[in-house]
Amino acid sequence: MLLIAALVKSNNAYNSVQVLLLFVINFASTVFYPYGKSLPLAIRALFVVNxxxxxxxxxxxxxxxxxxxYDLYEVGxxxxxxxxxxxxxxxxxxRALLALT
Structure with missing residues (x-):
């Protein structure tokens, strides 16, 4: 979120990107439902990169x-x-601070 805040110029754009990103990250993970072979390939791919x-x-x-x-490897x-x-x-x-001065 810090990277997005430094790159985006307006508050409204930042808020929109933040809500969209958090929505995708939360629901495209195994927090609410487990990873399984019965899931579509696109959702399994999202799980892997999330x-x-x-x-x-x-x-x-x-x-x-x-x-x-393996869990310790994931944490690392x-x-x-x-x-x-x-x-x-x-x-x-x-860089954003330098651009403002």
Whole structure:
């Protein structure tokens, strides 16, 4: 969201993009329904690229008391992606500040 805020110029555009993005991220993950072979290919593809899927699966496995090495790998990957996006957001924000001066 920080990256979008740094790139978009108006508040209305930011709010619209944010609501759309959060809607897709929430409903295209395994938070509300499980991943299965009976799902259409497009939805399974959305599940795979959605970071919330991996977070939801790890939390669900933690509640069921069977965290595996693969779950720890997923957490590490999510942490790496988060740090990378935070770095990109910082750069975009600094460029936006320079453009204002």
């Amino acid at each position: 970071p919330l899927t991996y977070i939801a699966n790890t939390v669900r496995d933690g509640f069921n008391s069977h965290i595996t090495l 990957l999510i942490l790496f992606v988060t740090l990378f996006l935070l770095w990109l957001s910082k750069r975009a924000y600094e």
